[in-house]
Amino acid sequence: MEIFKFMVPEIIFGKGTLRLVGESARRLGATKVFLVSDAGVAGAGWVDQAVRHLHEVGLEYEVWTETTPNPKDHEIEHGRELYLKTGCDAVIGLGGGSAIDAAKAVAILVTNGGQIDDYEGVDKIARPLPPLICVAATAGAGGEVTQFTVIVNTQRRVKMTIGSKSLVPDIAIIDPLLLSTIDAVLTANTGMDALTHAIEAYVSVAATPITDVLALRAIKMVSSSLRASVASRTNMEAKTSMAMASLLAGIAMSNAILGAVHAMAHPLGGLLNMPHGEANAILLPHVMRFNLIACKERFADIAEAMGEQTEGLSSREAAERSIEAVERLCSDIGAKQHLAEIGLQEEHIRELSQAAAADVSLITNPRDASVEQLAEIYRAAL
Amino acid sequence: MPEHKTQLIEKLTGVYASKRSYYGELKDKISEITKRNSQLEILNELARQISINTPLDQLVMNISDRVKQIIPFDRVSLCIFRGGKLYLNCFHPQDGLSCTGMEIPQDQGQALWHVGQTTRQLVWRPGSGLDDLHLQRLGIRVAVISPMFAQDRVLGLFVAANLEEINYDPTDLAFLQQLANQLTIYLQDRDLFAEVTRAKVEWENTFKAVKDLILVVDRKMQIFRVNPATLQYSGLSEEALMGRQCCEVICGAATACNDCAVCEALQTGETASSQHEFDDGRVMEFYAYPSNYDQGEPGVVIYVKDITERLKMQVQLLKTARLAALGEMSAGVAHELNTPLAVILGDVQLLLRELSMSEEKHELFDDIKTCALRCKQIVQGLLTFSRQEQYVFYPLSVNNVVQEALKLVGYQIETDNIRILTNFEDQVPQIEGNAQQLEQVLVNLLLNAKQSFEGTAGQRQIGVQTGYDQRRGQVYIRVSDTGQGIRQENLAQIFDPFFTSKGVGKGTGLGLSVSLGIVQTHGGTIGVESEPGRGSTFTVYLPPLPETETESA
Numbered sequence: 001m002e003i004f005k006f007m008v009p010e011i012i013f014g015k016g017t018l019r020l021v022g023e024s025a026r027r028l029g030a031t032k033v034f035l036v037s038d039a040g041v042a043g044a045g046w047v048d049q050a051v052r053h054l055h056e057v058g059l060e061y062e063v064w065t066e067t068t069p070n071p072k073d074h075e076i077e078h079g080r081e082l083y084l085k086t087g088c089d090a091v092i093g094l095g096g097g098s099a100i101d102a103a104k105a106v107a108i109l110v111t112n113g114g115q116i117d118d119y120e121g122v123d124k125i126a127r128p129l130p131p132l133i134c135v136a137a138t139a140g141a142g143g144e145v146t147q148f149t150v151i152v153n154t155q156r157r158v159k160m161t162i163g164s165k166s167l168v169p170d171i172a173i174i175d176p177l178l179l180s181t182i183d184a185v186l187t188a189n190t191g192m193d194a195l196t197h198a199i200e201a202y203v204s205v206a207a208t209p210i211t212d213v214l215a216l217r218a219i220k221m222v223s224s225s226l227r228a229s230v231a232s233r234t235n236m237e238a239k240t241s242m243a244m245a246s247l248l249a250g251i252a253m254s255n256a257i258l259g260a261v262h263a264m265a266h267p268l269g270g271l272l273n274m275p276h277g278e279a280n281a282i283l284l285p286h287v288m289r290f291n292l293i294a295c296k297e298r299f300a301d302i303a304e305a306m307g308e309q310t311e312g313l314s315s316r317e318a319a320e321r322s323i324e325a326v327e328r329l330c331s332d333i334g335a336k337q338h339l340a341e342i343g344l345q346e347e348h349i350r351e352l353s354q355a356a357a358a359d360v361s362l363i364t365n366p367r368d369a370s371v372e373q374l375a376e377i378y379r380a381a382l
Numbered sequence: 383m384p385e386h387k388t389q390l391i392e393k394l395t396g397v398y399a400s401k402r403s404y405y406g407e408l409k410d411k412i413s414e415i416t417k418r419n420s421q422l423e424i425l426n427e428l429a430r431q432i433s434i435n436t437p438l439d440q441l442v443m444n445i446s447d448r449v450k451q452i453i454p455f456d457r458v459s460l461c462i463f464r465g466g467k468l469y470l471n472c473f474h475p476q477d478g479l480s481c482t483g484m485e486i487p488q489d490q491g492q493a494l495w496h497v498g499q500t501t502r503q504l505v506w507r508p509g510s511g512l513d514d515l516h517l518q519r520l521g522i523r524v525a526v527i528s529p530m531f532a533q534d535r536v537l538g539l540f541v542a543a544n545l546e547e548i549n550y551d552p553t554d555l556a557f558l559q560q561l562a563n564q565l566t567i568y569l570q571d572r573d574l575f576a577e578v579t580r581a582k583v584e585w586e587n588t589f590k591a592v593k594d595l596i597l598v599v600d601r602k603m604q605i606f607r608v609n610p611a612t613l614q615y616s617g618l619s620e621e622a623l624m625g626r627q628c629c630e631v632i633c634g635a636a637t638a639c640n641d642c643a644v645c646e647a648l649q650t651g652e653t654a655s656s657q658h659e660f661d662d663g664r665v666m667e668f669y670a671y672p673s674n675y676d677q678g679e680p681g682v683v684i685y686v687k688d689i690t691e692r693l694k695m696q697v698q699l700l701k702t703a704r705l706a707a708l709g710e711m712s713a714g715v716a717h718e719l720n721t722p723l724a725v726i727l728g729d730v731q732l733l734l735r736e737l738s739m740s741e742e743k744h745e746l747f748d749d750i751k752t753c754a755l756r757c758k759q760i761v762q763g764l765l766t767f768s769r770q771e772q773y774v775f776y777p778l779s780v781n782n783v784v785q786e787a788l789k790l791v792g793y794q795i796e797t798d799n800i801r802i803l804t805n806f807e808d809q810v811p812q813i814e815g816n817a818q819q820l821e822q823v824l825v826n827l828l829l830n831a832k833q834s835f836e837g838t839a840g841q842r843q844i845g846v847q848t849g850y851d852q853r854r855g856q857v858y859i860r861v862s863d864t865g866q867g868i869r870q871e872n873l874a875q876i877f878d879p880f881f882t883s884k885g886v887g888k889g890t891g892l893g894l895s896v897s898l899g900i901v902q903t904h905g906g907t908i909g910v911e912s913e914p915g916r917g918s919t920f921t922v923y924l925p926p927l928p929e930t931e932t933e934s935a
Binding site: 003004005007122123125126127128129147163164165166168205206208255256257360363364 | 387390391393394395396397399400401402403404406407
């Protein structure tokens with residue numbers, strides 16, 4: 001890629017930075033904030049804390065926590081109605097991938113109008129969004145820094161990917177303290193999501209030197225900290241490291257785009273409402289194996305970043321080590337290894353493959369994949 | 383697919399997809415609002431110009447100049463449908479091909495006619511399917527034809543045209559249609575305005591033409607509108623009259639009179655009328671018409687007419703008519719009586735001649751003769767009153783007439799202890815008349831005057847005056863007494879034959895009616911003024927000789 005654009009939001013990183021949420025919103029000209037979160041984050045007390053910070057700077061707010069994992073189009077419709085009815089003028093997303101995706105989708109509709117499926121695809125947003133602040137409550141999803149949001153079309157039962165520079169938030173707040181209330185399973189799933197972002201960005205056909213640096217560093221940090229983070233809720237060093245890894249992976253992924261793992265994981269979420277992180281973790285080694293021939297050296301780099309000993313090995317052997325490393329990490333953190341475990345059946349594969357082939361994420365996959373090839377991968381992961 | 387893929391990657395990672403900027407959005411919005419503001423300003427201006435009645439071509443020129451600032455076009459024109467034909471009403475600027483009022487036949491202006499029929503705005507370009515020679519000749523590349531639609535028909539077309547190819551955006555088109563709508567209102571209003579103005583002027587002229595007073599007052603009877611006759615009547619300016627009480631201005635009274643029609647109309651909401659007699663003798667008739675009674679701000683339109691003259695005339699007419707009737711009857715009676723009287727008188731005289739004075743019956747016949755003579759006199763008087771007799775007229779001086787009359791009855795009056803004061807004007811013009819007749823009038827008046835002192839104490843004086851009344855242009859003889867006067871209710875009847883206030887047997891009741899008959903035969907009148915207890919004045923007015931006038935002049 002000879003000419004490229006690299007885009008990141010204003011980033012605030014560090015323990016306790018959640019308290020800056022009110023000031024940040026005010027700085028962007030907000031007077032009444034639409035705070036999007038979910039039941040889990042609210043239950044952990046983070047919504048109350050965020051609201052307190054909004055109140056401290058004299059901002060009004062409307063809290064909306066109706067979003068569910070894999071946010072649905074009709075939920076977004078409700079969010080838009082509430083936003084307009086209550087006269088809000090800024091959006092804050094506080095949560096994992098779902099709450100942040102929902103926040104972005106509501107932001108699209110309140111200034112652009114229409115239905116959310118009008119914006120499916122790339123660069124379809126014509127008008128600026130209201131001031132948008134995203135606070136990450138997991139280490140993995142990365143939505144707080146990306147140009148994407150993914151919403152389920154409940155009629156077509158597919159995940160619609162919406163990509164636009166306008167979706168890059170104005171401010172991203174990453175506070176590792178928020179990770180301390182997440183259980184081990186979610187920590188593992190989101191951590192694998194981050195790793196997937198980094199690996200797919202690194203082998204992406206749209207990778208640039210900037211994203212390479214970020215992706216490799218993210219892979220390295222996940223490899224060294226995810227086990228410890230899954231192991232302990234209170235290991236702040238591991239949590240901080242995972243928060244940074246997720247941030248770097250998110251930036252890399254937003255600018256270098258994804259690959260077949262995401263293309264294939266999206267239909268699983270849309271059709272079977274499968275948790276995104278789990279699906280990614282299961283699919284990742286199989287897709288790596290499929291992609292291997294496209295860029296052996298890059299996979300060798302990944303193996304090295306994951307701490308594998310590659311000296312003296314052929315590039316092919318070194319590349320294969322990366323797959324082993326990923327499988328080992330999955331095994332260590334107790335991630336599921338078969339799609340059947342989370343409800344996939346053979347009869348779904350045809351429909352899933354067709355959907356994956358049409359997914360935007362597939363375009364930057366290093367190896368061209370046909371519907372049949374994608375079906376094969378699904379079968380392998382079954 | 384690979385190309386599609388490349389495009390998507392370009393949009394995701396390339397330099398041409400950007401985050402939308404609020405600054406850009408704001409600028410777009412501001413320029414949109416600015417444009418919209420200018421549009422509104424123009425519409426406003428147009429609305430304002432409607433009311434000040436700008437000529438249409440001037441208006442179209444103004445619009446053209448103003449609208450050009452926000453929507454580019456080179457030419458604007460207005461076409462009007464009239465009697466199934468389309469005419470170019472006005473256009474701007476001049477082009478050397480068009481002229482005001484020229485007809486655009488359907489085959490020449492297909493696009494224009496098309497809009498007239500469909501009533502939908504059309505953006506016309508040459509070669510767009512509708513050949514419009516009229517527009518093509520002018521070298522127009524784009525024309526926005528907006529219908530001027532009102533009450534289910536198209537009044538005309540508003541055309542904004544460009545000599546260069548240009549694309550108008552939908553808001554521009556919508557605005558041009560709005561302009562056309564506004565112009566439609568203007569055209570309708572203009573016609574309506576002219577109509578209303580004409581009607582208003584007509585009414586104002588009517589109001590001005592009335593020579594009686596018309597005032598409009600509010601519920602407090604304060605004047606807020608008057609006609610010129612009222613200004614003349616009051617001698618005040620319109621400003622000075624406004625807000626004044628109508629009582630003060632019209633009646634010269636501080637408060638409303640008891641039977642005031644205006645008060646009644648205000649109270650009842652019904653039309654009322656009243657008559658008001660002023661101290662100076664004028665009689666005014668008031669008509670009060672309540673107006674605006676339903677709308678909560680009641681007022682009254684007052685119509686005031688001076689009916690003094692009319693009343694006088696009515697009295698005079700009545701009197702004249704009655705006298706004429708009486709005269710006719712009297713004449714008839716007199717003629718009928720004349721013959722039997724002549725027989726009675728002749729027969730009595732024959733009988734008297736045959737009887738000696740000593741005879742007992744002689745006295746009785748003598749009485750019959752005396753009475754018959756008296757009857758004959760009365761009949762003669764009646765005939766005189768009804769002007770059935772002819773006299774010879776000649777120039778004479780009223781002073782002589784009066785002096786002759788005084789010779790006849792002066793002594794009789796003075797012996798009754800009544801002073802006669804005379805005052806004759808030497809230069810009194812001559813009149814044309816019969817001296818004997820006029821002397822009889824004077825004798826009648828003098829004897830009446832003498833009799834007016836009966837039963838009264840105090841000054842006993844009769845004044846006799848002659849002169850010339852400049853105002854009337856008539857010679858007069860005035861006989862005034864300081865006697866008992868005539869009661870008001872009798873005044874109207876004193877000239878009636880047989881009317882008398884004297885006791886039975888004291889008068890025939892023919893004196894004044896006979897006098898009036900004589901004077902009227904002379905072309906004159908008798909005026910009377912009287913106040914019970916103070917006396918009466920009778921004035922005989924007689925026209926002077928025309929020759930005398932020229933001689934004295």
